[in-house]
Amino acid sequence: MNVKLLTREQRHTIATGIFGFVLLLVLMQLWLLMATMNAFLAQAYAIVWPAAFASIACLFLNLGLFRYLRDLDRQAETLESQTDDSGTGGI
Amino acid sequence: MTMEPVNKTQPLSVRTRWRDDFPIDDAWYRYLSRREFTKFLLLISGAFATGQVWIGFLKERRKADRSVEPEIRIARVSEIPVGAAREFFYPTAHERCLLIRLSEERFVAYSDKCTHLMCPVVPQVEEGRLFCPCHKGVFEIEHGRPVQGPPNRPLARINLEIRGDMIFATGMEYPQA
Numbered sequence: 504m505n506v507k508l509l510t511r512e513q514r515h516t517i518a519t520g521i522f523g524f525v526l527l528l529v530l531m532q533l534w535l536l537m538a539t540m541n542a543f544l545a546q547a548y549a550i551v552w553p554a555a556f557a558s559i560a561c562l563f564l565n566l567g568l569f570r571y572l573r574d575l576d577r578q579a580e581t582l583e584s585q586t587d588d589s590g591t592g593g594i
Numbered sequence: 595m596t597m598e599p600v601n602k603t604q605p606l607s608v609r610t611r612w613r614d615d616f617p618i619d620d621a622w623y624r625y626l627s628r629r630e631f632t633k634f635l636l637l638i639s640g641a642f643a644t645g646q647v648w649i650g651f652l653k654e655r656r657k658a659d660r661s662v663e664p665e666i667r668i669a670r671v672s673e674i675p676v677g678a679a680r681e682f683f684y685p686t687a688h689e690r691c692l693l694i695r696l697s698e699e700r701f702v703a704y705s706d707k708c709t710h711l712m713c714p715v716v717p718q719v720e721e722g723r724l725f726c727p728c729h730k731g732v733f734e735i736e737h738g739r740p741v742q743g744p745p746n747r748p749l750a751r752i753n754l755e756i757r758g759d760m761i762f763a764t765g766m767e768y769p770q771a
Contacts, residue, residue, distance in 0.1 A: 518628055518629060518632075519628065522628050522631065526635060532639055540649065543652070543653060545709070546768035548653050551649055551650050552650050555643075555646040555649070555650045558647075559646070559647070561639065562639045569633065569636050572632065
């Protein structure tokens with residue numbers, strides 16, 4: 504997606520969507536942690552490592568999403584600094 | 595960064611006066627707070643993933659510790675009347691267990707930690723149950739299975755061996771629900 508064509512409102516919408524998705528993944532990780540702890544206390548060890556790998560996958564997804572958001576902001580700021588004071592550029 | 599313009603052509607009754615003095619770009623600051631919160635969520639995510647990996651290491655350590663279960667002497671058969679219960683510690687000095695004589699030949703032993711929130715259970719042998727006073731959980735005495743209340747896993751069972759007049763604890767089992 505060409506950042507130059509994104510308006511500020513569009514960027515805000517993308518940021519809100521990313522925030523919602525990250526929140527969802529974090530809630531999933533919380534549930535995974537509680538379920539794993541419950542199973543560990545019951546001496547049911549089969550799910551411990553699969554749950555750990557799933558949680559790490561969620562963490563990497565979150566990192567990727569946040570990195571995308573940060574790059575979006577950086578590109579927009581770079582383009583903003585290149586536009587004139589008239590406010591044109593649609594950033 | 596563009597600032598939201600203050601429309602001074604609007605009458606004062608329509609716009610609030612403070613916006614003339616503090617022309618803050620609300621949308622921009624809301625955006626920044628969402629981004630900061632997302633960063634915070636990333637930290638939380640990292641903490642959860644670390645917790646999961648830590649549980650994995652605890653599991654490996656516990657398996658190594660319990661690969662050899664100790665054998666300890668609990669009591670003499672003659673010391674425990676029928677319908678009585680005795681406290682002992684197994685496999686470590688910190689883990690309290692209960693030895694219960696159900697009949698002349700039948701002995702059972704369980705960990706006294708309720709499987710709900712680890713409160714110590716109280717043996718009620720005449721009623722055939724082990725009772726957890728914290729949340730009114732009940733386990734049947736024959737097999738340690740939960741029959742009432744919030745617990746949903748059986749009590750950890752201690753394996754017993756009777757040699758002559760002596761009762762020995764030889765291992766621990768964790769039956770699944």
